[in-house]
Amino acid sequence: MSTPEEKEILKLNLERSIPLFEKESAVVHSDFKKTLIATDIHGDLNALEFILKFAEEKEVDSYIFLGDYIDKGSESVAVLNTLLELKLKDPKKTILLRGNHETRGLSAWLEFGEDLVYHPELLDAANEFFEKMPIAAVLNNQIFCIHGCIAGSEDETPTDISKAEPKCYIWNDPGAEDGLTPSPRGNSIHRVGPNLISDYLKRNDLKLIIRGHTSHTEGVKYWFDGKLVSLYSGIHLDGLQVKAAVAIAKEDEIKFHYFRKTKNRFEWLDESEKMKLK
Ligand SMILES: [Mn+2]
Known part of the structure; x- marks a missing residue:
């Protein structure tokens, strides 16, 4: 639960940042040299701070978060504050995409609501x-980069x-069968x-789709011969062996870094994986 101060700060951060987001188009095109990509922080301030410290050590020049900042964890307000302050510091260098939890439908009745x-108000x-x-x-x-997936139209x-009309993009998932198949997540998903x-x-001269949304315990899941990566940086699944991951994108290469939480302590694992964009 957030403190009265955190709520007051959120109010101010929202007032200051809404005009910035109004100016951004639905799809942001950016050229960066070294970008941290993370997703599904879900109210876990400690995880976010752990990831941001790592990004600083790696000297990234930019950040892309793939949505789902709120709910599940108890510190959604503080997570939003931290990310909005990162955005306000240098708006062009931080991209905060929308997830399916960032909607009126979900935000009203889960932990954030x-x-x-x-x-x-x-x-x-x-x-x-x-x-x-x-x-x-x-x-x-x-x-x-997207939270859910493409529409498939x-x-x-x-x-x-x-x-x-963001629904399909923030809710869809990849699936093993060709074409569009119905999702257990709901109608029109x-x-x-x-x-x-x-x-x-x-068709769009792109090399890779990177998305979040689906919780899994491997941190990174490769789909379709490496054409799509399902990333998960949330560690709220609990259990000692649950792995989460972030990506650092640099020119033609993406490196995935894995971490886990043991007895409330976060630690980076020795393993990392490089993926060359083809
Ligand atoms: Mn999601």
Whole structure:
């Protein structure tokens, strides 16, 4: 649960940052030299601080977060404050994409909504902010970053994405079968198959899709011969052996770094993996 001070700070941070997000388009195109990519922090301030310290040590010049900042953990307000302050410090260097938890539907009745139950005006300001957030980012003309997945529609391009209708992009998942298959997550949500991912990348001259959204215990899951990566940086699944991961993208290469939490202490694992963009 957040303190009264944290809530007050969130109010000010939202007031200051909403105009910045209003100016950003639904798909942000950026060229960076060394970018940290992380996702699904879900109210875990300690995890976020652990990741940001690592990013600083690695001297990244930019950050892309793939959404789902709130709920599950108890410190959603503090997580939003930390990320908004990072954004306000240098707006061009920090991209905060929208996740499916950053929606009126979910934010009202999970942990974040519960925390703000006696502060409806602050919850409303947060929801106004969520609606201004960008949905996707194209990094160095090669890597397509999104919370859920592409829509999987015919002749789809990144310019089809609008802030007004984000549902499929923040909810979809990849799926093993070609074409679109129904998702247990709900109506008008789909699993997007390998043929659609492959066509989308080719049509739009992109090399990789990196997305979050699906919790799993490996940190990184490779799909479709490395055309799509499902990243998970949340460590709230508990259990000693649960691994989470972040990515550092640098020119034609992405390096995945793994960490875990043991007895409330975070630690980086020795293992890391490099992936060359083809
Ligand atoms: Mn999600």
